[in-house]
Amino acid sequence: MTHATEEQQQVRELAREFAERELRPHVERWxxxxxxxxxxxxxxxxxxxxxxxxxxxxGGMGFDLPTYVGALEELAWGExxxxxxxxxxxxxxxxxxxxHGSVEQxxxxxxxxxxxxxxxxxxxxxxxxxxxxAAVQTLARREGxxxxxxxxxxxxxxxxxxxxxxxxxRTDEPPGSRGAKGIGAFLxxxxxxxxxxxxxxxxxxxxxxxxxxxxxxxxxxGPEALLGDASAGFVYAMQGLDVGRLGIAAQAVxxxxxxxxxxxxxxxxxxxxxxxxxxxxxxQFKLADxxxxxxxxxxxxxxxxATPSTRASSAAKLFASETAMxxxxxxxxxxxxxxxxxxxxxxxxxxxxxxxxxxxxxxEIQRVIIARELxxxx
Amino acid sequence: MKIVTCIxxxxxxxxxxxxxxxxxxxxxxxxxxxxPYDEFAxxxxxxxxxxxxxxxxxxxxxxxxxxxxxxxxxxxxGADRAVLLEAPPTLDGLVTARALAAELKxxxxxxxxxxxxxxxxxxxxxxxxxxxLLGLPCVTVVAELELGDGKILCHREVxxxxxxxxxxxxxxxxxxxxxxxxRYPSLKGIMAAKKKPLxxxxxxxxxxxxxxxxxxxxxxRPPGKVVGQGADAVPELLRLLREEAKxx
Numbered sequence: 030m031t032h033a034t035e036e037q038q039q040v041r042e043l044a045r046e047f048a049e050r051e052l053r054p055h056v057e058r059w060x061x062x063x064x065x066x067x068x069x070x071x072x073x074x075x076x077x078x079x080x081x082x083x084x085x086x087x088g089g090m091g092f093d094l095p096t097y098v099g100a101l102e103e104l105a106w107g108e109x110x111x112x113x114x115x116x117x118x119x120x121x122x123x124x125x126x127x128x129h130g131s132v133e134q135x136x137x138x139x140x141x142x143x144x145x146x147x148x149x150x151x152x153x154x155x156x157x158x159x160x161x162x163a164a165v166q167t168l169a170r171r172e173g174x175x176x177x178x179x180x181x182x183x184x185x186x187x188x189x190x191x192x193x194x195x196x197x198x199r200t201d202e203p204p205g206s207r208g209a210k211g212i213g214a215f216l217x218x219x220x221x222x223x224x225x226x227x228x229x230x231x232x233x234x235x236x237x238x239x240x241x242x243x244x245x246x247x248x249x250x251g252p253e254a255l256l257g258d259a260s261a262g263f264v265y266a267m268q269g270l271d272v273g274r275l276g277i278a279a280q281a282v283x284x285x286x287x288x289x290x291x292x293x294x295x296x297x298x299x300x301x302x303x304x305x306x307x308x309x310x311x312x313q314f315k316l317a318d319x320x321x322x323x324x325x326x327x328x329x330x331x332x333x334x335a336t337p338s339t340r341a342s343s344a345a346k347l348f349a350s351e352t353a354m355x356x357x358x359x360x361x362x363x364x365x366x367x368x369x370x371x372x373x374x375x376x377x378x379x380x381x382x383x384x385x386x387x388x389x390x391x392x393e394i395q396r397v398i399i400a401r402e403l404x405x406x407x
Numbered sequence: 408m409k410i411v412t413c414i415x416x417x418x419x420x421x422x423x424x425x426x427x428x429x430x431x432x433x434x435x436x437x438x439x440x441x442x443p444y445d446e447f448a449x450x451x452x453x454x455x456x457x458x459x460x461x462x463x464x465x466x467x468x469x470x471x472x473x474x475x476x477x478x479x480x481x482x483x484x485g486a487d488r489a490v491l492l493e494a495p496p497t498l499d500g501l502v503t504a505r506a507l508a509a510e511l512k513x514x515x516x517x518x519x520x521x522x523x524x525x526x527x528x529x530x531x532x533x534x535x536x537x538x539x540l541l542g543l544p545c546v547t548v549v550a551e552l553e554l555g556d557g558k559i560l561c562h563r564e565v566x567x568x569x570x571x572x573x574x575x576x577x578x579x580x581x582x583x584x585x586x587x588x589x590r591y592p593s594l595k596g597i598m599a600a601k602k603k604p605l606x607x608x609x610x611x612x613x614x615x616x617x618x619x620x621x622x623x624x625x626x627x628r629p630p631g632k633v634v635g636q637g638a639d640a641v642p643e644l645l646r647l648l649r650e651e652a653k654x655x
Contacts, residue, residue, distance in 0.1 A: 035476075035479075036597060036598070036601065039479075039480075039483065039592070039597045040594060040597060043591060043592055043594070043597065046591065047591060075593070076591055076593045076594055077593050077594030077595050078594065080594075081594070085598075090594045090595065090598060092594075
């Protein structure tokens with residue numbers, strides 16, 4: 030952060046300007062309507078945001094992770110679901126294809142993903158496989174040269190509007206016999222026959238993002254659908270999560286920053302007992318603590334992006350999400366009764382922040398991961 | 408089609424300016440931008456180039472070394488190359504105009520675009536002065552441009568109407584708010600800007616004959632006055648508007 034390159038700075042500024050002009054004015058309505066305006070994602074695609082992690086030869090930007098998280102933070106400052114959508118797309122579709130896709134798979138998908146013509150999503154969780162992600166039961170049976178997939182995926186963000194779903198499914202025989210080593214990652218075009226989108230979830234926050242259940246009813250896939258090794262899907266998912274958690278951490282910093290700014294502005298204007306709230310020492314202490322934690326979270330995310338590792342990603346996600354939850358809760362408190370009302374922007378941020386403590390691995394799981402990494406090799 | 412657009416680095420128009428002891432703007436922590444009218448001019452140049460299906464857009468700035476940042480921003484928007492003529496800041500428009508004219512006299516551009524004025528000093532001098540020095544026709548305060556065969560049609564917003572004037576190319580045009588709402592730079596544009604040529608050289612600037620003596624904020628507005636409430640207050644309000652504010 031302290032040594033942001035001019036390019037990182039320009040990318041951040043573009044994201045902030047877009048957020049300020051194209052996202053901020055509409056967030057209250059989008060929250061109410063459970064949807065972004067249809068023009069938002071195409072506009073981001075036009076500017077190149079879908080290709081942040083895709084290489085230049087595929088029409089992407091080839092950004093390093095520090096540049097990427099800076100852009101996501103600023104977009105999240107505008108509307109957190111926009112950052113979520115880009116984070117999932119980049120971490121699970123783009124970066125996994127880049128890392129494990131064959132040349133043919135890369136040539137088929139990376140261009141359309143980078144240009145935003147195809148949105149990527151992840152189908153990992155199942156009714157019985159949440160934190161215990163290796164417990165997936167969706168089956169991918171070999172049939173001839175290809176696969177037939179069946180099962181139920183839960184909480185698929187953008188499962189309806191995405192063009193490509195990265196689906197984790199069992200490949201071991203008998204199913205479950207090889208545990209985490211019996212799972213493959215598949216590139217499933219959502220137009221496939223049998224990819225059926227079910228009910229939409231009614232989420233607490235992040236309402237403009239559509240979260241759905243996906244039924245996979247004997248989806249027939251060619252051999253080109255399998256990503257990398259048929260038994261390494263779980264490892265790939267964890268690698269995707271290392272990138273994904275950086276995105277969620279950046280999103281959390283953006284949410285926290287937005288809440289801090291609203292609180293600072295409100296405390297600078299609102300008067301009680303004949304003086305501005307900001308002149309009360311109790312208020313000053315609260316605002317200072319909020320600001321210091323946001324600074325710390327941003328610095329941690331920047332460090333994790335600059336020196337990526339499983340532990341760094343988990344630490345960034347853990348700390349930034351708890352910062353977002355704490356700071357948004359304090360912001361609601363600063364606003365007092367108004368903070369609890371839909372007419373003011375902070376209660377939405379508090380609802381949005383809560384998701385960052387849960388998805389892409391609950392914070393309890395992040396602590397387990399960090400502790401495990403502390404003893405790695407011991 | 409070759410279009411030169413001249414831009415100026417100015418403090419962000421949304422920034423709260425502080426005046427430093429030395430009676431100039433305190434630049435510490437201040438964000439700088441392309442002067443908004445100049446940004447319209449850059450957008451106009453890009454749109455003309457796109458309409459023509461090709462050509463070159465060159466951005467030029469007279470200013471301190473830091474103005475390279477604004478030139479690179481213009482390159483990120485889509486300009487092809489940039490020239491920075493380094494010179495200390497001046498309020499003498501003719502010094503800036505001469506520096507530009509010395510650079511542009513052999514540019515052989517079809518069109519020279521300027522913002523109608525700089526957002527910081529508001530002087531509206533440089534565009535017309537460059538036209539004079541280059542011996543070119545000049546149309547000012549133009550909201551929309553149309554290219555004709557060897558000529559340019561300019562839509563000017565004049566008091567209570569729109570005037571359309573024509574000038575032969577090459578010409579100098581100063582742009583105001585109108586058709587040319589600036590685009591966002593794309594991420595590709597930002598990446599590409601690093602590889603585009605940005606030439607930096609000493610400006611042929613003479614001594615400045617206009618000096619800043621003092622800079623101060625306008626006096627604080629007197630607080631509003633509550634005349635009364637309801638219909639009873641209307642006669643008194645009208646009296647004050649007429650006699651005190653002289654607004655009626």
